[in-house]
Amino acid sequence: MDRVDEATRRDIEAFVYREARLADESRYGEWEALVTDDMHYWVPFGPGNYEPGTRVSYINDNRARLGTRIRQLATGIHHAQDPPSSMRRVVSNIEILSTDGDEFEVGSNFVLYEHAVQATGHLRLWAGRATHRLRHTPDGLRMAAKKVELVNSTSPLPNLAFII
Amino acid sequence: MVLAAETPIVGTGRDYTHLVQDYRVHGSLYTDPSVFADEMKHIFTDGWVFVGHESEIPNGGDWVARRLGTERVLMARTPEGEISVVANRCAHRGTTLCPQSEGNNRNFRCPYHAWTYALDGTLLGAPFPQGFRNGKPDVRLDQPGQIGIYRGFVFANQSGTAGPLSEHLGPGGSDLLDRAADMSPTGRLQLNGGWIGQRVDSNWKMWPESDNDGYHIIFAHESLASSLLAGSQYEDVILEGEGRTKSVARDYGGGHVELDFRKSYTTELAWLGAPRGKVSAYCDDLEDAYGVEKAKSIMWDGPPHAFVFPNLFLGEMNIARIDPLAPGLTEHHHTPLLVETSDPGINRRVVLQSEAAMGPASFFLPEDVVIAERMHRAFDVGGATDLHGHTERGWVELGRGIEREQSGGGQRWSDVTDETTSRGFWHHYRCVMSGSATSGPAEGNGAAPPTDRRATVKADQRRCRPSTRPRGARSRNSSTTRLCSRMSPGTKTGWRWSPTTFTTGCRSGPVTTSRAPG
Amino acid sequence: MPFGAGDYEPGSRVSFLNDNRNRLRTRIQQLMSGRRYSQVPKSPMRRVISNIQILAVHPGDNGDGDGDEYEVGSNFVLYEHAVQATNDMRIWVGRTTHRLRRTDEGLRIAAKKVELVNSTSALPNMAFII
Numbered sequence: 179m180d181r182v183d184e185a186t187r188r189d190i191e192a193f194v195y196r197e198a199r200l201a202d203e204s205r206y207g208e209w210e211a212l213v214t215d216d217m218h219y220w221v222p223f224g225p226g227n228y229e230p231g232t233r234v235s236y237i238n239d240n241r242a243r244l245g246t247r248i249r250q251l252a253t254g255i256h257h258a259q260d261p262p263s264s265m266r267r268v269v270s271n272i273e274i275l276s277t278d279g280d281e282f283e284v285g286s287n288f289v290l291y292e293h294a295v296q297a298t299g300h301l302r303l304w305a306g307r308a309t310h311r312l313r314h315t316p317d318g319l320r321m322a323a324k325k326v327e328l329v330n331s332t333s334p335l336p337n338l339a340f341i342i
Numbered sequence: 343m344v345l346a347a348e349t350p351i352v353g354t355g356r357d358y359t360h361l362v363q364d365y366r367v368h369g370s371l372y373t374d375p376s377v378f379a380d381e382m383k384h385i386f387t388d389g390w391v392f393v394g395h396e397s398e399i400p401n402g403g404d405w406v407a408r409r410l411g412t413e414r415v416l417m418a419r420t421p422e423g424e425i426s427v428v429a430n431r432c433a434h435r436g437t438t439l440c441p442q443s444e445g446n447n448r449n450f451r452c453p454y455h456a457w458t459y460a461l462d463g464t465l466l467g468a469p470f471p472q473g474f475r476n477g478k479p480d481v482r483l484d485q486p487g488q489i490g491i492y493r494g495f496v497f498a499n500q501s502g503t504a505g506p507l508s509e510h511l512g513p514g515g516s517d518l519l520d521r522a523a524d525m526s527p528t529g530r531l532q533l534n535g536g537w538i539g540q541r542v543d544s545n546w547k548m549w550p551e552s553d554n555d556g557y558h559i560i561f562a563h564e565s566l567a568s569s570l571l572a573g574s575q576y577e578d579v580i581l582e583g584e585g586r587t588k589s590v591a592r593d594y595g596g597g598h599v600e601l602d603f604r605k606s607y608t609t610e611l612a613w614l615g616a617p618r619g620k621v622s623a624y625c626d627d628l629e630d631a632y633g634v635e636k637a638k639s640i641m642w643d644g645p646p647h648a649f650v651f652p653n654l655f656l657g658e659m660n661i662a663r664i665d666p667l668a669p670g671l672t673e674h675h676h677t678p679l680l681v682e683t684s685d686p687g688i689n690r691r692v693v694l695q696s697e698a699a700m701g702p703a704s705f706f707l708p709e710d711v712v713i714a715e716r717m718h719r720a721f722d723v724g725g726a727t728d729l730h731g732h733t734e735r736g737w738v739e740l741g742r743g744i745e746r747e748q749s750g751g752g753q754r755w756s757d758v759t760d761e762t763t764s765r766g767f768w769h770h771y772r773c774v775m776s777g778s779a780t781s782g783p784a785e786g787n788g789a790a791p792p793t794d795r796r797a798t799v800k801a802d803q804r805r806c807r808p809s810t811r812p813r814g815a816r817s818r819n820s821s822t823t824r825l826c827s828r829m830s831p832g833t834k835t836g837w838r839w840s841p842t843t844f845t846t847g848c849r850s851g852p853v854t855t856s857r858a859p860g
Numbered sequence: 861m862p863f864g865a866g867d868y869e870p871g872s873r874v875s876f877l878n879d880n881r882n883r884l885r886t887r888i889q890q891l892m893s894g895r896r897y898s899q900v901p902k903s904p905m906r907r908v909i910s911n912i913q914i915l916a917v918h919p920g921d922n923g924d925g926d927g928d929e930y931e932v933g934s935n936f937v938l939y940e941h942a943v944q945a946t947n948d949m950r951i952w953v954g955r956t957t958h959r960l961r962r963t964d965e966g967l968r969i970a971a972k973k974v975e976l977v978n979s980t981s982a983l984p985n986m987a988f989i990i
Binding site for chain 1: 904905906907908909910937939940941943947949951
């Protein structure tokens with residue numbers, strides 16, 4: 179791992195926490211403002227060690243499809259998130275895995291508690307690892323990629339209709 | 343306590359000819375554990391069940407774990423190239439042999455006492471032979487009474503009493519599988535793109551209904567319609583309205599049904615959402631393989647959106663299987679319909695379509711899941727005792743379009759928004775659950791729809807009959823487009839994920855948000 | 861990994877784990893044998909670690925930093941997908957106390973104690989390295 183200065187590290191950690199909070203609160207417009215134009219959003223099946231698109235993933239969004247996803251969430255008639263799930267992410271183990279110029283690959287573990295209020299009322303638990311690719315831009319740090327590897331991604335999952 | 347003056351339904355002897363009527367079914371069919379037990383016997387043991395596809399296990403020793411109803415099985419390829427289906431349960435003490443979902447092994451070896459089986463389930467050996475009469479236990483892995491394969495689709499019948507697979511599929515089911523398999527220029531599908539499962543807290547029968555319901559699409563999935571931007575052809579579908587689309591709901595008998603979009607496509611490859619130039623090698627391969635005429639037909643028609651009783655959903659560019667686990671718990675697994683072709687791009691497009699349409703994070707299926715879960719709860723909570731005790735209330739209405747339904751040539755059809763497909767499923771269900779071997783073709787039954795519903799008697803209902811070949815005349819000239827094709831491929835990431843490193847300098851160009859994907 | 865609070869002398873009563881270096885090596889070799897069926901296939905898992913605190917510093921003999929030891933406490937939640945039989949999502953919660961030693965190769969673990977919140981309950985398999 180390349181070393182980064184403490185101020186950069188604090189910025190990166192703050193970004194990861196902020197991204198999690200906006201997702202927790204279904205503030206999708208603000209969340210979307212964090213992404214770059216070439217954003218790639220990926221939730222693989224099993225470990226994310228394959229080329230996205232060569233086999234089926236839960237989510238494999240480019241920027242355009244992510245835009246559609248967020249517009250669908252914002253319609254107010256997306257029944258699978260109507261009403262939106264109440265959620266909290268506990269994020270830990272934030273590590274800067276590598277740096278390359280103005281980009282940082284950042285790993286973290288998380289557990290997400292979701293109250294699936296739409297039908298079953300279950301408290302659902304999602305646990306896994308997020309890998310962010312963050313980029314310095316004139317507007318500050320932005321997210322160019324996010325990969326979420328769920329611990330139990332090989333099991334049949336319930337609805338994953340929010341932004342994870 | 344005074345019950346309503348209707349037949350009390352107590353114990354396991356459910357009267358399915360009463361619970362399933364031509365235009366309505368009773369809610370207890372989704373929630374009653376004794377109904378579920380009857381289904382496991384009459385449908386998933388005594389009948390044919392889809393297991394998997396040959397292409398999933400191309401090499402000797404390959405296997406995948408599946409379910410036949412609640413029975414866990416392994417579908418394997420023997421070193422000789424034969425397909426076998428065996429119980430995933432050691433014949434000695436019952437240990438699960440393979441806890442993984444897939445693998446490749448020379449044989450199945452139980453970790454408990456190292457009893458070892460060939461891939462066809464034959465016992466090869468058990469350690470310390472002196473303790474066994476003849477040096478070896480006289481057992482093998484349980485296996486279905488018969489398996490059958492059609493166009494690579496593997497089916498199994500546990501009891502062995504269901505008659506030949508061809509009879510179960512009938513001309514309607516066979517034609518649907520033909521149309522799916524013919525999407526591949528070699529005639530062989532490659533279902534090796536991975537299966538994704540979705541857990542649903544609902545009864546399994548809400549899936550044959552939901553997957554083949556042409557009525558709900560513009561309502562339940564309206565959020566996606568509103569999210570795709572103006573100019574999308576999807577909008578036309580939404581605004582098309584009743585009777586305007588040329589798409590048709592079909593019932594082929596035997597529980598096999600289809601939402602037939604073929605007449606609605608206005609361009610070739612409309613189902614793919616891509617012009618020929620994007621997949622020209624695929625189209626050339628089709629012409630080389632099938633000739634120009636048939637290739638044209640394939641390019642226009644696309645893959646079917648259909649259901650093969652009791653658990654196989656041909657979801658256009660997806661193949662899905664439905665696993666019932668309990669009255670209120672179902673798994674819906676899907677895999678992209680990949681083809682054998684020299685074209686470098688079409689399978690990538692199909693994977694991207696699959697990710698958009700199906701699975702827990704897709705644009706379509708989560709709505710169906712949450713609605714099925716709401717349905718299930720509505721029948722399961724509180725009212726269950728009453729619903730099981732008598733049938734005065736708690737019915738599901740499935741009568742839409744019954745008066746304008748047409749029939750002939752062994753099938754029924756009606757407007758795509760009519761509940762012909764659900765009725766087709768339930769009609770066969772009634773025949774199977776009440777002991778008839780087959781529901782026969784879906785022709786007219788000669789009985790006018792009842793005007794006084796309460797007065798319905800069994801004699802008025804569609805009858806269970808033997809099969810004949812259906813007819814399939816059609817034309818194409820409408821403007822309706824099927825939905826999944828709107829979600830065309832677009833993801834191009836230049837960044838390869840790896841556990842420890844990544845490379846930059848290969849960012850794809852900016853993609854603005856002012857355009858829908860595709 | 862003690863049974864109950866780790867406030868007793870290891871060996872004076874039974875623990876879940878009480879490995880010296882040799883036994884830990886055996887444990888890892890067993891895991892790598894491919895026949896450790898309780899971890900075939902391996903559980904996918906993630907730990908969420910928090911509250912990392914340096915509890916004590918024990919200087920090494922030379923006073924040059926080499927051999928310094930740090931006692932580090934942290935809390936964790938571990939999510940395990942138990943894919944071997946049940947496919948349950950198992951949750952392990954507890955406190956870890958590391959003793960880390962500075963060596964020529966960098967920090968190394970000289971001791972690790974894991975006190976589970978529910979260690980007095982009957983536990984499911986814990987065949988991985990916690």
